[in-house]
Amino acid sequence: MLRNVLAGLAMFGAFAAMLPTPPAVAETDREPDATVRAAMLLDCAGLNDDAFDYAVDKGYCEKAAEGGDSAPQDVRWGVCGYSHISIYNEGYGRARWEYGYGSIAGVVISHELTIRWTNADTEVSDSFWDNTKGIPSPAYHSEYSRSVGRGEVVTSLWGTTTLHWGGTCQVEVPTAYAKIT
Known part of the structure; x- marks a missing residue:
């Protein structure tokens, strides 16, 4: 301040x-x-x-403390592996997401992910996409940051992954929330 x-x-x-x-x-x-x-x-x-x-x-504005005011990370396991999502308060009505997956069924060659969010206080909802092809890996982790307004924000991760041998795995839809200030 x-x-x-x-x-x-x-x-x-x-x-x-x-x-x-x-x-x-x-x-x-x-x-x-x-x-x-x-x-x-x-x-x-x-x-x-x-x-x-x-x-x-x-140095004109400050982000909120890393990891402040966030719900515990949600991790969902299935037969293909796991998916995870976290949301963090950056202050000034901004949120930062960390999300991804880990495969135990083979190397992932592409994914189509959708991160949905709703600010319960303002009743604003939106989503963003993360679609990647051609980078084979058994695990994926990414971050994204944007303005969402102040309030209680609930978020979830949806999508599919395609394995190198042709299999397709559905994300098990982890959810998280944070009070964004």
Whole structure:
């Protein structure tokens, strides 16, 4: 918070130095009615994803503590292996997902994954996709971050994997939730 205030003051000072000098005002013995000084703060919650990442890199905004306010990771096992998903609070209405799978039935040559989420407080729902072909591996782990608004966010992982020998495995739909601030 202090860093945001200091950054705002520094930006204000640089801006004020560029302004032209106002015309001289006749001096009077009268005291001003009031002097109000207020810090200008960057609206970190209102930034788009690229602007937020830039502001974090420059120290203007801070992400919430890693792993803060998240539900335990959900891992689901099936005959093909496991799937997992976690959601973390990054602050300023942003969430970060970690998700993936591990195969015990063979090497995965492609996958089609959908991560669905709903903010229960704002009633906004959306999803994002992760479709990959041509990178054979028995395990996969990925991360994704975006703005979801403040509130309780529930998320789930859906999809299929294709094995090198032609088999197809369904994701066992793990779910997780987090309070996003």
